[in-house]
Amino acid sequence: MGLPKYKVGENPEDLLRVGTIHSHCNSEAFHSDVDKADEKFDDGIHITIGNISLLPSFSCSLVSDGAR
Numbered sequence: 001m002g003l004p005k006y007k008v009g010e011n012p013e014d015l016l017r018v019g020t021i022h023s024h025c026n027s028e029a030f031h032s033d034v035d036k037a038d039e040k041f042d043d044g045i046h047i048t049i050g051n052i053s054l055l056p057s058f059s060c061s062l063v064s065d066g067a068r
Helices: 033-040
Strands: 019-023 044-050 057-063
Touching (some): 033 057
Parallel strands (some): 019 044
16 A cells, blocks of 8 residues: 655645645654655655754755656
8 A cells, every 4th residue: 555645735825835844753854755755746845853852853855846
C-alpha cells in the first residue's frame, strides 16, 4: 500500500505560500517518506526542525514542479 497523496489547499486571497515548516520534536530533523510525499505536490522551501529540547537540528528541501 502506497503513501496517501497530499493535496495542498487554496491559498488565502492576496497571500503567496512559499513552503512549510514543522518539527519532529525530540527526534533528529530529517524529511521522512511522508514528508517527501507531501512535498512532491507543494512547490517551495520545506523545513523540518528536530531536537527542539536540546540543540535544534534542521533539514531543508526545495521543491519545484514536483522535483526535489
